[in-house]
Amino acid sequence: MSEISEEQVAHLANLARIALTPEEITSLTTELDQIVDSIAKVQEVATPDVPATSHPVPLQNVFRDDVVGQTLTREQALANAPERTEDRFKVSAILGEEQ
Amino acid sequence: MAKDRLMDFDKALELFEPVLGFEVHVELNTKTKMFSAAPNGFGDAPNTNVSPVCLGLPGSLPVVNEQAVRYSISLGLALGCSIAPTSRFARKNYFYPDLAKNYQISQFDEPIAFEGQVDVELADGSIRTIPIERAHMEEDAGKLTHVGGSTGRIQGAEYSLVDYNRAGVPLVEIVTKPIFGAEHDAPELAKAYVSTIRDIVIALGISDARMERGNLRCDANVSLRPRGQEKLGTRTETKNVNSLRSVERAVRYEIQRQAVILSEGGSITQETRHWHEDTGSTSAGRPKSDADDYRYFPEPDLLPVVPSAELIEELRAALPEAPAIRRRRLKESWGYTDLEFQDVANGGLLVEVEQTIAAGATPAAARKWWTGEISRLANAAGVEAVSLISPENVAALARLVDDGTLTDKLARQVLEGVIAGEGTPEEVVEGRGLAVVSDDGALIAAIDDALAAQPDVLAKIQDGKVQAAGAVIGAVMKAMRGQADAARVRELILERAGQA
Numbered sequence: 334m335s336e337i338s339e340e341q342v343a344h345l346a347n348l349a350r351i352a353l354t355p356e357e358i359t360s361l362t363t364e365l366d367q368i369v370d371s372i373a374k375v376q377e378v379a380t381p382d383v384p385a386t387s388h389p390v391p392l393q394n395v396f397r398d399d400v401v402g403q404t405l406t407r408e409q410a411l412a413n414a415p416e417r418t419e420d421r422f423k424v425s426a427i428l429g430e431e432q
Numbered sequence: 433m434a435k436d437r438l439m440d441f442d443k444a445l446e447l448f449e450p451v452l453g454f455e456v457h458v459e460l461n462t463k464t465k466m467f468s469a470a471p472n473g474f475g476d477a478p479n480t481n482v483s484p485v486c487l488g489l490p491g492s493l494p495v496v497n498e499q500a501v502r503y504s505i506s507l508g509l510a511l512g513c514s515i516a517p518t519s520r521f522a523r524k525n526y527f528y529p530d531l532a533k534n535y536q537i538s539q540f541d542e543p544i545a546f547e548g549q550v551d552v553e554l555a556d557g558s559i560r561t562i563p564i565e566r567a568h569m570e571e572d573a574g575k576l577t578h579v580g581g582s583t584g585r586i587q588g589a590e591y592s593l594v595d596y597n598r599a600g601v602p603l604v605e606i607v608t609k610p611i612f613g614a615e616h617d618a619p620e621l622a623k624a625y626v627s628t629i630r631d632i633v634i635a636l637g638i639s640d641a642r643m644e645r646g647n648l649r650c651d652a653n654v655s656l657r658p659r660g661q662e663k664l665g666t667r668t669e670t671k672n673v674n675s676l677r678s679v680e681r682a683v684r685y686e687i688q689r690q691a692v693i694l695s696e697g698g699s700i701t702q703e704t705r706h707w708h709e710d711t712g713s714t715s716a717g718r719p720k721s722d723a724d725d726y727r728y729f730p731e732p733d734l735l736p737v738v739p740s741a742e743l744i745e746e747l748r749a750a751l752p753e754a755p756a757i758r759r760r761r762l763k764e765s766w767g768y769t770d771l772e773f774q775d776v777a778n779g780g781l782l783v784e785v786e787q788t789i790a791a792g793a794t795p796a797a798a799r800k801w802w803t804g805e806i807s808r809l810a811n812a813a814g815v816e817a818v819s820l821i822s823p824e825n826v827a828a829l830a831r832l833v834d835d836g837t838l839t840d841k842l843a844r845q846v847l848e849g850v851i852a853g854e855g856t857p858e859e860v861v862e863g864r865g866l867a868v869v870s871d872d873g874a875l876i877a878a879i880d881d882a883l884a885a886q887p888d889v890l891a892k893i894q895d896g897k898v899q900a901a902g903a904v905i906g907a908v909m910k911a912m913r914g915q916a917d918a919a920r921v922r923e924l925i926l927e928r929a930g931q932a
Contacts (some may be wrong), residue, residue: 342727350527358875393518395496395735403483405483418593422596424591424593426578
């Protein structure tokens with residue numbers, strides 16, 4: 334009952350910017366397929382009255398007051414930049430657009 | 433870039449029905465960001481308003497700004513939306529350096545507000561109801577500057593510079609349902625809708641709503657379908673529409689552009705298009721593709737937002753009046769004619785005029801300045817009137833005219849000075865030495881000179897032909913470089929000629 338195809342794995346890898354060898358794609362396809370099968374088993378017992386869980390801790394409404402706190406200095410902010418100018422991060426021109 | 437062929441607008445409407453949709457992003461004017469205590473400020477030095485959360489540094493955790501949630505609920509209520517009993521944040525995954533985390537925290541299937549509607553008034557006074565699909569909370573992205581290449585656009589750029597000050601600024605994205613039946617009014621409706629959203633967020637006090645600063649951004653979706661066809665046509669999404677005027681022009685352009693392609697049997701590519709203010713046209717951006725597979729999933733670092741009924745009712749009770757009611761009230765209290773009011777409303781200047789009157793100007797003076805000289809200069813520069821001058825400065829300008837410090841003509845020069853950044857109207861008067869000369873001594877000296885130079889005119893005035901004084905008034909105004917009150921000059925001339 335293979336639901337996951339090698340094309341899907343290659344597509345996901347591309348979206349995640351992870352380079353995979355053909356061997357890795359094959360083995361990951363098998364693994365992901367098993368995971369999907371396992372989740373399908375869970376779904377068999379999850380009836381419609383069981384709400385989806387997105388968080389294991391039953392907490393809600395954890396907020397912060399709108400008060401300015403500590404920021405990084407510009408030097409701290411840029412400290413790990415592979416490339417930088419005086420005040421900004423420098424990145425290679427990437428084909429694409431702001432979302 | 434090949435120039436698009438455009439079909440005559442009326443002809444396009446004859447053949448096709450336009451269907452519109454809008455995504456409006458509103459930046460909230462909270463003191464801090466959506467998920468961190470870094471300041472939310474415009475125009476600060478690059479990368480100074482950033483915290484580890486804004487940079488997505490390992491181990492940093494976002495915490496929701498409560499004020500941003502309250503603002504979002506207020507906006508949802510003002511748009512007639514239901515507020516979700518439980519709402520959740522989600523990760524929108526994509527790789528682009530405008531966000532350092534490689535995902536944007538947004539909302540997906542559980543937005544804070546959904547299913548609303550907003551009434552929009554057109555120039556002819558008719559009301560259109562725009563259906564709202566949802567309004568959700570998210571964070572803004574950083575600002576990229578593309579360097580190299582000729583246009584400053586991404587094509588041909590050698591590298592890009594990133595400023596993360598804007599990354600994490602709270603946003604509400606308002607998404608409409610498809611809007612049918614706009615027909616010939618489609619471009620005007622687009623402008624009126626964005627203008628109404630702007631009025632609403634200003635009235636709520638939740639955003640600075642300056643389009644030229646990107647506080648309010650509109651993506652306009654346009655599709656056409658042949659008359660009589662049920663199925664919707666393929667839509668394009670035009671971005672970078674940064675003024676009310678551009679929204680109107682961009683929608684008109686897309687209708688005309690798509691009509692040519694469809695009428696020749698071609699098909700529209702579903703794509704992002706960029707609006708170019710300078711050429712008044714759109715150009716193809718990236719086609720919708722695999723990259724739009726955002727793989728949303730619930731944000732594990734944040735907890736659900738569950739607003740209490742009490743909070744929702746508290747915010748509902750504090751809502752400002754609805755735009756249509758507000759318009760009626762303002763029109764009545766300002767005493768404008770229908771035409772005068774439409775002038776202000778269609779110019780998107782209601783808030784500016786209201787604030788100018790609140791700052792002490794008369795309704796007549798506020799309207800005259802905003803719809804007259806300021807709008808003229810704004811149109812010429814291709815910017816919004818509000819970006820040129822503040823309501824307080826307009827009121828100050830009007831006050832200087834009222835108290836006789838400035839003539840209308842001088843006031844226009846002062847306006848130019850204020851726009852040029854020379855300070856408040858008072859400072860420009862001082863700096864440029866523009867005040868009306870009210871010192872009678874200086875005026876009399878100039879009048880005596882002028883009369884001496886034109887003895888025949890003096891004789892005529894003394895003969896009782898007072899209209900001859902006009903020639904002397906001209907000479908005196910010229911000598912005073914326009915900085916005199918013509919009526920006072922006339923009085924003094926007659927006095928000096930012995931006719932007063």
